[in-house]
Amino acid sequence: MKTRRLIYISIFAILTAIGARIAVPLPLVPFTLQTMFCMLAGLLLGARYGAASQAFYMFMGLLGVPVFTGGGGLSSVFMPSFGYVIGFIACAWITGTITKKISDTGRAPRTRDYLAASLAGVGGVYIFGLLHLYIIVNFWMPGNGMPLMKVLSIGFFSTIGGDIIKAFLSSAIALRIRRTSVFSGI
Amino acid sequence: MSLIKGVTLGQYIPADSFIHKLDPRCKLLITVLSMILIFISGSFPAMAMWASLIIFTAKRSQIPAKALIKSAKPILVLIIFTSLLNIFFTGGSNIIFSIGPLKASVEGTVTALRMGLRLYLLVLFTALLTFTTSPSELSDGLEAAFGPLTRFGFPAHEVAMMMTIALRFIPTLFEETERIINAQVSRGADFVSGGLIKRAKAYIPVLIPLFVLVFKRADTLASAMEARCYRGGKGRVRMYPLTWGSAENKALTAFVVFSAAVISLNRCM
Numbered sequence: 001m002k003t004r005r006l007i008y009i010s011i012f013a014i015l016t017a018i019g020a021r022i023a024v025p026l027p028l029v030p031f032t033l034q035t036m037f038c039m040l041a042g043l044l045l046g047a048r049y050g051a052a053s054q055a056f057y058m059f060m061g062l063l064g065v066p067v068f069t070g071g072g073g074l075s076s077v078f079m080p081s082f083g084y085v086i087g088f089i090a091c092a093w094i095t096g097t098i099t100k101k102i103s104d105t106g107r108a109p110r111t112r113d114y115l116a117a118s119l120a121g122v123g124g125v126y127i128f129g130l131l132h133l134y135i136i137v138n139f140w141m142p143g144n145g146m147p148l149m150k151v152l153s154i155g156f157f158s159t160i161g162g163d164i165i166k167a168f169l170s171s172a173i174a175l176r177i178r179r180t181s182v183f184s185g186i
Numbered sequence: 187m188s189l190i191k192g193v194t195l196g197q198y199i200p201a202d203s204f205i206h207k208l209d210p211r212c213k214l215l216i217t218v219l220s221m222i223l224i225f226i227s228g229s230f231p232a233m234a235m236w237a238s239l240i241i242f243t244a245k246r247s248q249i250p251a252k253a254l255i256k257s258a259k260p261i262l263v264l265i266i267f268t269s270l271l272n273i274f275f276t277g278g279s280n281i282i283f284s285i286g287p288l289k290a291s292v293e294g295t296v297t298a299l300r301m302g303l304r305l306y307l308l309v310l311f312t313a314l315l316t317f318t319t320s321p322s323e324l325s326d327g328l329e330a331a332f333g334p335l336t337r338f339g340f341p342a343h344e345v346a347m348m349m350t351i352a353l354r355f356i357p358t359l360f361e362e363t364e365r366i367i368n369a370q371v372s373r374g375a376d377f378v379s380g381g382l383i384k385r386a387k388a389y390i391p392v393l394i395p396l397f398v399l400v401f402k403r404a405d406t407l408a409s410a411m412e413a414r415c416y417r418g419g420k421g422r423v424r425m426y427p428l429t430w431g432s433a434e435n436k437a438l439t440a441f442v443v444f445s446a447a448v449i450s451l452n453r454c455m
Contacts, residue, residue: 002417002418003408003411003412003416004404004405004408006344006347006348006351007351007404007407007408007411008404009348010348010349010351010352010355011351011352011355011359011400011403011404013348013352014352014355014356014359015359015396015400017356018359018360018363018396021360022363022389033389056345056348056352059345060349060352063316063321063324063325063328063349065321065352065353065356067356074217074221074312074315074316075258075261075308075309075312075313078261078305078308078309079261080264161382162382162386165382165383165386166386169386169387169389169390169393172390173390173393173394173397176394177394177397180398182397182398182401182402183397183401
């Protein structure tokens, strides 16, 4: 059982890497599927192993495997978008925890439950993403920094719409996968 | 549509050099030290010394200058942008030139150059590590480096094993994803027109088969590993054990002597 867990954690990290590559070409908003895979990691693997898969994704990128949208390597820490990668870990954990709470009540999960869990997870991504973005542009990068509203507009308002759609997608997909027999849990 | 174009595994550039052959633990240690040291020694002579060390290391490890410059390209745009802001908005009495209300001062230019260069050197130094060390070596090195943490519950072996699995599966799964996308396109799937919701929905027929395939592969691999009696890190032996020999000692000593010189130079200036 332990071997399966190891493989699933590793494979969900790869899925997030695939998500970084699948971008719907839209002006202004780079719509990648990364957040969707990290919500799915939380929904399907649970809080602990979902978060582990995203932590492993970050680790892999830092080691220089080009899994991030901007490649990989230790220097990615200085990229303004790195905070979102940290947020993925929180996202999977939050989503997994809420899913567990719902299934503990004993009733069969509905799309609505999964959607709530995913949206809470998206919140986690933004908390870390925006915090890191703010620190990078104001304290690390040379220059006079950027006011909070500007940070919010480039790091939040421009992408939140896409993330809500992804939350819908991932809850629909997670439910469909749960109904089939391909995924028996870990 | 080709989504997975140009994926190379790691930035690793294989070559037969002294630096490539160094123990990954040694290279990791030097990189971490250098990141701290570059951060605390920010004067121009000190940075010139760091730059010369980077050039020397790249030369010795046969890393083409082009690859090194390219690795820092994404961050370079950012550096240039913020440096420009710095030049014009730092303020100062010695104005070089002004464009309308924008005034470029000597102080601003110096600050911009200093901060920009420091960030650039940091990026180049970390890039050198990933250029000269293959990801699997790096994961071996980290397993060893994090080994002592196993006592506190850090799964050092498991992480290294997952790394091995991921490196094996990344190319395969990327290829399979592309195949699924092409298959759906040939059946008339449309990913490029319509609004955001329509485009997002178009990915469902890609994602469901992708998941089915991924879970099947995961199960097969689990069975294969269990059939070969894999039972975790305890009692496992290595085919190529890491060795810390005189080469590593020499490299570390050279680095310590060099950085002591840079730090004292930085103090004197």
